[in-house]
Amino acid sequence: MKIHQLSMFLENKPGRLSEPCRILADAGINILTLALADTQQFGILRLIVRDWQQAKEVLEKSGAVVNITEVVATEVEDRPGGLAIILETIEAAKLNIEYMYAFTFRSGDRAVLVFRFDNPDAAIEVLQAAGISVVDGVELFDRARQ
Amino acid sequence: MNEFWHDAGCAFHPVSAPDYLPVAQLRQLQLHRLKAVTQRAYDHVTLFRERMDERGVKPDDVQSLKDIALLPFTVKVDLRDTYPFGLFASPMNEIVRLHASSGTTGKPIVVAYTREDLRVWASVMVRTFAACGLDRGDIVQNAYGYGLFTGGLGAHYGAEALGATVIPISGGNTDRQIMIMKDFGTTALCATPSYFLRILERAPEMGIDLRELPLKAGIFGAEPWTDEMRKRIEPEANIKAYDIYGLSEIIGPGVGSECCEQNCLHIFEDHFYPEIIDPETLEPLPDGSEGELVLTTLSKQAMPMIRYRTRDITALQTEACPCGRSIRRIRRISRRSDDMFIIRGVNVYPSQIEEALLAVEGTAPHYQIVLTNDGVMDDVEVQVEVTPEAFSDTVGAMETLRRKLSASIERIINIRVNLRLVEPNTIQRSEGKAKRVLDLRKK
């Protein structure tokens, strides 16, 4: 149920963000979503793509430092309160969230939340027990094509 | 008797015999040579004779090794002031080779060798290679630059005289270096330590694991490097990394070398007489104290250097080396006065920063120090490349790494630096001596 996320170290300077996107586009790799966490000095770019192994390879070939982390994606109705239920479940189970971000599909009325947990397996169990839908990679990319 | 002996598992060459001279005999030899070289310089080098006369000192006043303190110092500026041939003590028809430094400013400095000087140079390089455990049968890839720089030809003739197989590849073209290293079965590489880092980094990209090659020794010199760097290099390439020492003004490489103990560098003091002085007062310091290394070439003909101030900070070791060599050792030089920079009134050496960075796990040995001034205050920025081992997808972990690195530096130099993590391969790689400090302050 876990999804492979690529993370990449970026220096905080103009134009730096477009380069990895260009490299992936040239390799014919579609970016499902990306999120940037940045500080004054540097940023960490997080990417979800279908062909994560190939993406890692082409990015590393370009000289980047890339690592792979397993993240958990959940689907939530894109309306007020949808997020609150999930967060409450996580808090109640005392799961530690390293970070999270959200995105929506073009056509959908539902948003996807991506979580980075210390312990993704335990988190998946808790979420599923609470009836929250955890989306696996295949499903995610299929949805993206609709 | 075998032509090649082995000493504590370490190759020993007959030419290395002076390394083991009884001390009394060594001192006698040094005194004899010191008298001769003082006389030679006095007779043939105007600058030296004038300085002696100014002090009212005659060559005959040198009656013991201690009397070396009577002689005037020579400094690098003297070589520039007398450019190109003003310090030569041999006529041109006896000089068979010239080398010159790659001076960053103005005129280079020129050094000269007679045929006998070249023979001595090759012999001290044989002793260097022997001390690093090399022997006939070794394949030596010489990546020091060939040309005016003394490193290339100095190592070349030494390795040949040892009887090793020499690959005179010179510096640069890293991919070809690695290909040849693999195809020819190179067992020893001569290079600057910073160039070896480039090779270490490039080999895996070419799908080559240096640990699986026959390479067993790195003969690294021409720039100061640290023990921390050695600890990183050795396991990554499965080699022994030896520090060697030399400078063109004295002869080139071959002034001193580590032995199999890899603890301090033996100075080939039957040819290069070492003293340690206080760089401020210029007074000689007793063995064991830290100060500036001063060298006198005891047997140089074409260009004798009397009491040459090397600007290198070290100490003479007093204890005997377990390898059995009787020639004295200096602590490895991690600080060169010329590399020192002053920031907010504090003297800082790049090696101190290197030591601090490498003390933190998972960091790359690629760094650069950038000095700026905003008109009011000096600022130091230390740029460090992020490695795959050190990289984390969480901002918190990266900030922690940054804090750890800057705290480690602050602990050593007592100055707060701005630490910037940079992407891999953004700091320029060197094929010779690394340029660690970028000084953008207005002079």
Ligand SMILES: [Zn+2]
């Ligand atoms: Zn020794």
